[in-house]
Amino acid sequence: MIQMIINTLASAAIVAPAAVAFTLVFTLFRYANFAVGGFVTVGAFAAWTINVPLGCPLWVAGLGAMVVCASAFALSDRLVFRALRGRSGGTLLLVSIALSFVLENIMRFIYGAQMKGFDLPLTGPITIWDVRITRETVAVVSVSLLAILVVGAILILTPIGRALRAVADNPSLASVRGLPVPSVEVFGIAVAGAMLGLSGTLVGVDLSIDPNLNWAVTIPIIAAAIVGGLGSPIGAAAGAILIGAAEELTVAFLAPTYKGAVGFAVIALVLILRPQGLLGDKVDRK
Amino acid sequence: MDSYLVAILTVAGIYLILALALNLQFGLTGLINFGVVGFYGLGAYASGIATETFHAPFLAGLLAALIIGAIAGALVALLSLRLSGDFLAIVTLGFAETIRLVFNNEDWLTHGPSGFIIVTRPVIAGLSRTATSWMVLGVILLAALLVLLLMMRLADTPYGRVLRAVREDDLVPATLGKNIFMYRLQAFVLGSAIMAGTGSLYAHYVQTITPDNFTTPVAILVWMSVIVGGAGNMKGTVLGALAVVFIYEGTRFIGPWLTMLDAEQISALRFIIIGVALILMIRFRPEGLLPEAYQRPAEAASRITPSKG
């Protein structure tokens, strides 16, 4: 039981930062950015490049991946999404899925399909009272938790965070009140990008890094964000834990091959039972 | 004659029908369906199971595909249609992924990853290979033509105008007493049924279907056809589908000239080009190659009210 909770947290910790990023973009611009999986893949490859060919330690690689993804995400906004602001959510969604496709194939073009892994010694678990836990799990969960708390603190405690929330609530009002809306938006995008880079690094600790990561992570990320109510970073993290738990239970008690359907099933359930999400209080209705 | 050309045209015909159905959902009604491959695959397997497991004739298989596609479309729509468009997109994407897992895992029904073999053809048995492939092409082009005429007719009717009005702005038709939800549901269900029907045609054309035949890249090509041709314009979709299939198959013949790239890079490059083209198209020419004839929704809606009177 405790083992299952630990495993759930370990899985959720990977998805949660990306779900926070998805939520942030949704609250700022009111569209679902399906390219999150693509950017996580970019993050994983960036971290690998810094870690293996360049030989830097993994924490440097993680920071590097966050910088790369923040820049790439800001660039994608500058080149693609900014020009489309005001177009329907559907258009932006379509563009983001095409972008995701492009990113995945750019990674395939550059790195090939051979799988890659971080330079990380593989060791067994530490056993405490029959509960097994690895150093990696401890590290992944604490880094992920810390990152989410930092983002939460920025949003609540700092002036730029408050400005960000004001812009998300009502951009024209924020503009009237004299807030520098474009730079606040860029800040929000950079934070989201960094979180995607972080998820990319964390996913590489567990999985083999290859371009197919894109589709493997997209649905769990979006499912976690939706279940979390698309409102707050804490909600997104809670959503990730719920999805992780549902996946663990599916493998343990139902068929492991249906794990990929769990995200969809949970979304469907939430939409039926509680369209406003678990912790959120509103869903954008057309 | 050139049987490869026949094969390409057959594939183009299949993509065309899928794109027309998507154009009804997205182009006319504004519904974002990323689960094209889900409905398409569902129809393919439903038809295959009907004809092979239950020994039904081809037409019964096609009918089974249409019915199951409509039911699945209705269920997906009921789940998410009341919410904003983003949710429909997410739910349809998840639906396609889930349905593919079902194809892959339920071996007793679908033979799982080894593939479902379909012997029944949509044409008279016992003809020569060439004659059969021409006949299959004929059947698929006939189906495409029927769907095209149906869609063009639909787009021009008062019904089609209401769909456009629903797409543009919910309030106008709503204030005119139209039940927006019902219109959306009908358009989505009809589109899904046609996609499933296309799956049936495809299944009896290729004769072996595996879960890998129904992955997201196929949906991207269909979306590409609609956007390039011009959302809302059915003739544009014809142009779009032909362009996409010829670009996709045509790149096979370019390979030998790109010797500095390996096969994997060429394949990745092909998808990069398609994705970038799609983004550029939406960015700079959102109306597509053949734009939909412009008509202000309010005007259209008011014109139909008297006839409804």
Added chain:
Amino acid sequence: MNITRRLFVTGSTIALATPALLRHGLAQSGPIKIGSLTPLTGGGAPYGPEKAKAHRAVVDLVNANGGVLGRKIEVIAEDSQTNPEAAVRAARKMIDADQVSAIIGTWASSETIGIMPLCQDANVVQLFSGSSDNLPDGDKKRLCFNLQPLNKAWCVALADLAAKRGYLKVGFAGPKNDFAASMGASFGKSLQAVGGQIVGEPLYYNPTQVSYRAEAEKLIASKAPALFLAGYVTDFTALYRELVRGGYTGKVFALSFAVGPDFKKAVGSAAEGILHGSPVPPVGKDSYDAYLRLVGVKPNGQIQFPYGCAAYDEINLLLLGMASAKSTEARALSDNIMKVANGPGERVTTFAEGAKLLAEGKSINYDGASSSADFLPNGMLKSRDFALYEIKGGEDVSILTTTSTAE
């Protein structure tokens, strides 16, 4: 109607423009065309290129010496993407646009089975290396030849090894694909035959997922003293990593292609002690060395290009079959491939030797680079060498080499 006219105009423009691209060289007296369909991308990408290269090398040599039946050989190479859908489209192009007489080189069973109906329909001979037990089923016209033993044969060798090492209870896991599913069933039977059994249900997973922790947890909970993991390198590595982190201490059996250099680099010293096996070329045999020299590699007593040597046999058998049949027509070709492969006749190891004897009216028996290349009536291989290894000190240490025989 306007639209019909427009459609007609568009359609006929394309119809007129395309054939120029497609129709070059369809004449019957031109070169003999052969399709080389190998996985250059996707799961088979580590092995496809060596297969394509072997086809190319043999054809270049044969063409330099005058070709077959007085005609040149032209290789049409395409990438199967290790995906049946892509393989079918490529095969359709080869059959319909290029009019090939045979398609050789498919690797994953799903792509071989995927293109089979098409090839059967168009009377195109297939030579390939694959191991799904379902492979013989679709070959109604007897046009298929497989250069690799079926899963049944692999599993007998692995189960023997497991029993010999004292592991009679073994858990099984693998990706949900045709290859692994058939592997699981066969392994269970082979293990029973030596007095063992599979622990619990075979565990199948989808190869693209975010974490393998729950799968590893389930395998650990089954308390199986040994596990057979029939994965490809990407999913095998992720699953193995979670097993180690989860504290699994039992023995792991794997397939050699999953534990190559990429895997060893990714997990480091944790790879110690894994037992693995696969069909191997007969190292040191003259025909295998001849193949290696042809593709520009020095024989060094180690296994090199384990799939390239099978491709070498595919193309040699095909060309010898044509020379023997004096035709490229499928029925005669297939019957003659069987004849030159199984004999009786004089032993030959290259096309040149065989063609010379055939021209003198003698019969031949081709002895290949990957095996002796003798087939059962259903086109499946009679027997092939199979080697088992243990990873020690980061190297594959050979335990034994056996010749596995199909029943």
